[in-house]
Amino acid sequence: xxxxxxxxxxxxxxxxxxxxxxxxxxxxxxxxxxxxxxxxxxxxxxxxxxxxxxxxxxxxxxxxxxxxxxxxxxxxxxxxxxxxxxxxxxxxxxxxxxxxxxxxxxxxxxxxxxxxxxxxxxxxxx
Numbered sequence: 001x002x003x004x005x006x007x008x009x010x011x012x013x014x015x016x017x018x019x020x021x022x023x024x025x026x027x028x029x030x031x032x033x034x035x036x037x038x039x040x041x042x043x044x045x046x047x048x049x050x051x052x053x054x055x056x057x058x059x060x061x062x063x064x065x066x067x068x069x070x071x072x073x074x075x076x077x078x079x080x081x082x083x084x085x086x087x088x089x090x091x092x093x094x095x096x097x098x099x100x101x102x103x104x105x106x107x108x109x110x111x112x113x114x115x116x117x118x119x120x121x122x123x124x125x126x
Contacts, residue, residue, distance in 0.1 A: 002026040002034075002115040004097045009120035012087055016124070020082040022097030022117055035104030036073060036080040039111070040122070042093035049108030051082060052101050060105050064090070087124045094119045 008020040020038065024031040037052030037060075051071040052060045059071055070083045080097065097117035103110045 002029050002031060002099055004099060004115060004117035006095075006097050006117035006120045008082075009095060009122045011123040011125065014088055014124055014126050016087050017083070017085045018087065018122060019084065020095055020097075020120055020122075022080045022082075022099075024078045024080070024097075024099050031078045031099060032075045034100035035102075036097070036099040037071065037101045037104070037111075038080075038082050038095055039098055039113075040091075040093040040095045042090075045093075047096070049101075049111040050095070052104045052108075052111070053080060054104050058105060060108065062108050084122070087122075089124045089126050091122060092124050093122060095122050096120075 003025050005023045035054045038050040039047050040050050041047040053071045053073050068086045073080045096119050098113035102112050
């Protein structure tokens with residue numbers, strides 16, 4: 001079982017920045033071997049993949065966030081971060097950390113995961 005604890009998020013005006021963190025732990029699990037990443041779900045919409053990072057640090061982003069969001073990981077701390085810059089109201093939603101993400105470097109619509117963080121609200125006002 002993998003446990004994911006999220007922090008960060010909040011409310012910001014358009015053009016602002018926020019940072020999300022996700023600390024992973026797992027009894028009997030080596031989470032450093034897992035792809036970790038972020039999904040989000042806007043009101044009335046399906047959950048979608050946002051950004052992922054594999055154990056080697058290779059990243060994968062949704063087209064809508066490329067150039068604005070940066071995912072990084074601290075393997076020693078089993079923590080993944082999502083730096084979100086130039087936020088727009090379209091980025092508003094509940095953000096969920098996930099690990100392991102299957103098909104990490106493939107199309108984000110093919111992503112799936114068994115374990116999720118508790119969710120963090122991100123609200124961007126215009």
